[in-house]
Amino acid sequence: MSDSTLADPDVSHETPGQQFFPPFSVTPELESEANGRISHYPESKRSAVLPLLHIVQHKFGFISEEAVSWVAAKLDLEPIKILEVVTFYPGFRQYAPGKYHVRVCRTLSCALGGSAELMEDLCKEFGIDRTSADPHHHPVSVSPCGKFSVEFAECLASCGTAPVCLVNDDFYEAVDVGMMKKACQE
Numbered sequence: 321m322s323d324s325t326l327a328d329p330d331v332s333h334e335t336p337g338q339q340f341f342p343p344f345s346v347t348p349e350l351e352s353e354a355n356g357r358i359s360h361y362p363e364s365k366r367s368a369v370l371p372l373l374h375i376v377q378h379k380f381g382f383i384s385e386e387a388v389s390w391v392a393a394k395l396d397l398e399p400i401k402i403l404e405v406v407t408f409y410p411g412f413r414q415y416a417p418g419k420y421h422v423r424v425c426r427t428l429s430c431a432l433g434g435s436a437e438l439m440e441d442l443c444k445e446f447g448i449d450r451t452s453a454d455p456h457h458h459p460v461s462v463s464p465c466g467k468f469s470v471e472f473a474e475c476l477a478s479c480g481t482a483p484v485c486l487v488n489d490d491f492y493e494a495v496d497v498g499m500m501k502k503a504c505q506e
């Protein structure tokens with residue numbers, strides 16, 4: 321399968337956030353990290369799909385088509401099998417977020433705690449237009465400067481301290497806009 325057949329026409333792969341992430345490239349470090357993970361699954365290296373995708377997203381910000389093809393080749397799978405995983409799990413992205421990516425929990429406790437209003441306020445604060453956001457093809461909305469992005473997430477497992485957000489890999493409870501402004505400068 322060629323890379324071009326992997327492209328989802330509904331997903332724009334260009335965002336202003338791209339400037340904050342290195343372009344995908346297969347470095348000796350990436351190869352060695354990936355081989356290390358694959359070695360944990362001697363019976364079935366296809367079980368390393370999730371670990372490899374996490375490595376790629378952590379290093380490059382998102383899972384590009386090139387990265388999908390590389391993971392597929394490492395695991396002797398068809399690229400479509402990798403793409404199925406990427407599109408199944410909401411935690412994987414097909415385009416670059418901002419330098420500071422805010423995931424706002426919208427499940428019941430956080431919804432009652434004002435997560436929809438919090439999302440609106442964050443968009444105003446960061447200059448983000450969410451009108452074209454949709455949960456399947458375009459969940460992440462990026463500011464024009466590329467520094468900030470937002471996305472709704474499902475329960476982040478701290479329902480008693482709603483509303484709850486993740487900023488990149490850091491967890492925040494009882495969130496307000498001031499807290500997020502500060503978190504997105506650190």
Ligand code: FES
Pocket residue numbers: 425426427428429430431474475476477478479480482484
């Ligand atoms: S509902 Fe938001 S953390 Fe559970």
